[in-house]
Amino acid sequence: MTLKLQMLGTGSAFAKQYYNNNALIYDNEFTLMVDCGITAPMALHQLGATFNDIDAVLITHIHGDHVGGLEELAFITKLQYQRKLPLYIGEALVQPLWENTLRGGMYQEGHITSLDDIFDVRPLKPGVKTDISAGLSVELIQTRHIPGKSSYSLYLNERIFYSADMVFDPALLRTLVQDRGCEVILHECQLQGPGEVHTTLEELLSLPENVKERTYLMHYGDNAKDFIGKTGPMEFLEQQRIYEL
Numbered sequence: 091m092t093l094k095l096q097m098l099g100t101g102s103a104f105a106k107q108y109y110n111n112n113a114l115i116y117d118n119e120f121t122l123m124v125d126c127g128i129t130a131p132m133a134l135h136q137l138g139a140t141f142n143d144i145d146a147v148l149i150t151h152i153h154g155d156h157v158g159g160l161e162e163l164a165f166i167t168k169l170q171y172q173r174k175l176p177l178y179i180g181e182a183l184v185q186p187l188w189e190n191t192l193r194g195g196m197y198q199e200g201h202i203t204s205l206d207d208i209f210d211v212r213p214l215k216p217g218v219k220t221d222i223s224a225g226l227s228v229e230l231i232q233t234r235h236i237p238g239k240s241s242y243s244l245y246l247n248e249r250i251f252y253s254a255d256m257v258f259d260p261a262l263l264r265t266l267v268q269d270r271g272c273e274v275i276l277h278e279c280q281l282q283g284p285g286e287v288h289t290t291l292e293e294l295l296s297l298p299e300n301v302k303e304r305t306y307l308m309h310y311g312d313n314a315k316d317f318i319g320k321t322g323p324m325e326f327l328e329q330q331r332i333y334e335l
């Protein structure tokens with residue numbers, strides 16, 4: 091089943107030339123938004139779309155560039171469109187997303203008191219494949235990012251890896267390609283400096299050729315143009331462009 095991918099943004103957390111690294115995944119008429127950061131409402135608007143065009147949203151982890159637009163999404167869908175969007179989210183993130191991210195702005199006594207009042211919450215267990223639409227399945231793979239903070243990469247349709255923000259995990263990437271039929275890797279990439287909580291370009295360049303040749307780079311900094319031609323066979327994903335996966 092062919093999916094289409096359109097990145098709302100491809101930038102790292104504090105990039106200014108690129109929007110936050112959030113994605114639209116299209117399964118025919120069905121649209122899944124992967125992450126909804128601070129810039130997502132404006133990025134969507136610039137595509138000529140609204141939150142009413144989204145059928146479901148999935149969150150990888152709780153950082154502003156991945157969840158900072160959720161308050162607007164939830165208010166608009168509830169108040170303007172009278173809808174509760176399905177929210178796919180690792181089960182460990184349900185409570186912190188409400189208590190630590192959304193409650194402050196959205197709590198209204200007797201009206202909005204939990205995540206269930208604003209979303210159709212669909213908790214996901216890592217390692218378990220879940221059908222999201224007729225032609226789109228997702229399995230969460232827990233990957234390391236910030237100590238003590240749960241973060242989940244995605245395995246879509248058992249052939250496309252979409253990394254959350256994550257530290258380099260070459261064993262996972264090799265296993266996905268060798269043992270699990272992974273055809274496409276969409277990977278975050280920190281272009282310079284020590285990775286610490288991210289994966290660096292230098293680390294990705296150390297991967298075997300057969301892994302690199304199916305890898306596309308995202309979540310990159312404002313100086314990405316300086317690295318064109320320096321990423322081996324790995325291409326930068328471009329925001330707003332539509333890719334067939």
Ligand SMILES: O=c1ccn([C@@H]2O[C@@H]3COP(=O)(O)O[C@H]3[C@H]2O)c(=O)[nH]1
Nearest residue numbers: 102103104153154155236255286287
């Ligand atoms: O220990 C830390 C924690 C955070 N940060 C920065 O904060 C950003 C939060 O969003 P992000 O995960 O896309 O990127 C992170 C980094 O840019 C960091 O450099 N080191």
Ligand SMILES: [Zn+2]
Nearest residue numbers: 103153155255
């Ligand atoms: Zn990020």
Ligand SMILES: [Zn+2]
Nearest residue numbers: 151153235255
């Ligand atoms: Zn992050």
